[in-house]
Amino acid sequence: MNSAFERAIAAFEPAHWPLAVGFSGGADSTALLAACALRWPRQVVAFHVHHGLQAAADGFEQHCRSTCERLGVRLIVHRVDARHAQGESPEDAARRARYAAFAEMARNGEGGAAIRSVALGHHADDQVETLLLALSRGAGLPGLAAMPAHARRNGLDIYRPLLGVAGAEIREWLAGRDLQWIEDPTNDDARYTRNRIRSVLLPALEQAFPQFRATFARSVGHAAQAQQLLNELAAQDLESVGSPPRIATLQTLTCARQANLLRHWLMQSHGCAPSAAQLDQLLEQVRACTTRGHRIHLKVAAGFVERKGDFLHWYNAPPSPKTSL
Numbered sequence: 001m002n003s004a005f006e007r008a009i010a011a012f013e014p015a016h017w018p019l020a021v022g023f024s025g026g027a028d029s030t031a032l033l034a035a036c037a038l039r040w041p042r043q044v045v046a047f048h049v050h051h052g053l054q055a056a057a058d059g060f061e062q063h064c065r066s067t068c069e070r071l072g073v074r075l076i077v078h079r080v081d082a083r084h085a086q087g088e089s090p091e092d093a094a095r096r097a098r099y100a101a102f103a104e105m106a107r108n109g110e111g112g113a114a115i116r117s118v119a120l121g122h123h124a125d126d127q128v129e130t131l132l133l134a135l136s137r138g139a140g141l142p143g144l145a146a147m148p149a150h151a152r153r154n155g156l157d158i159y160r161p162l163l164g165v166a167g168a169e170i171r172e173w174l175a176g177r178d179l180q181w182i183e184d185p186t187n188d189d190a191r192y193t194r195n196r197i198r199s200v201l202l203p204a205l206e207q208a209f210p211q212f213r214a215t216f217a218r219s220v221g222h223a224a225q226a227q228q229l230l231n232e233l234a235a236q237d238l239e240s241v242g243s244p245p246r247i248a249t250l251q252t253l254t255c256a257r258q259a260n261l262l263r264h265w266l267m268q269s270h271g272c273a274p275s276a277a278q279l280d281q282l283l284e285q286v287r288a289c290t291t292r293g294h295r296i297h298l299k300v301a302a303g304f305v306e307r308k309g310d311f312l313h314w315y316n317a318p319p320s321p322k323t324s325l
Helices: 005-011 027-041 055-070 090-111 126-135 167-175 195-210 214-243 256-270 277-290
Strands: 019-022 044-050 074-079 118-119 150-153 156-159 297-299 301-308 310-317
Touching: 005 027, 005 167, 019 027, 027 044, 027 055, 027 167, 044 090, 055 074, 074 090, 090 156, 090 277, 118 167, 126 195, 126 214, 156 277, 195 214, 214 256, 256 277, 256 310, 277 297
Parallel strands: 019 044, 019 118, 044 074, 118 156
Antiparallel strands: 150 156, 297 301, 301 310
């Protein structure tokens, strides 16, 4: 057990069985699938999402079938429409479609046992790219916390056991296993910010700060811990303010705690996140809401925050004028 990759696999212990591995056919997911299948024979399945975004997608699926046959792993394939809407990030659209597909495959199970654990092949370089993307967008703590090693999503335990392993170390492990993988041609497309980070910034960081993966990981951990504390504070405040929030009680909190609570409420109750500008507008309206006739109607994420009596409500479509006060 000499490599960082092998140590990461040895330390990985999913909570539920069988274990599904998100399998694209690329180097990282191939290594993760092979290592998990070797460690836990007959307890691993592969989830492959056919995004349908490029002509090579059918070839990706066939490659995954061949690899799974060789490893003795059952393959479950789900086809999605991952095309992005106008103004939407293609990467974000594909990611949402992928996680929804994981949940659908886990529910269906194709005759197997219920699946509650999914392992993904994200590694240390992916984590650095995610952090740099968040910084470039002016993200707050949730963005700076990047990808968690373990999270709950759509009723699934999502694991990323390779976040401490560099991509090069994963390929080194694969090199001695006579396993083929596919290279996604979009990985070289400079139109995608993540690809430019990978090809330009990571080599520069390697030269200037050879230990950047470990030091960045510590910063990500600090951000994640701070965000956890903010979530706990928001949950406590929401108990006193109520859900939906009572405006008068909300106004007794400091501006920072109002912002923290509103972000938490919108995400926990409605699965949406306001932009910084939207949240600033909402806080301004809450501050100005001192009379019964004050109307609040603001676009937030894909819906609207409205005042209804003494409370704030969020709708994914504008309510009728009769309920706007």
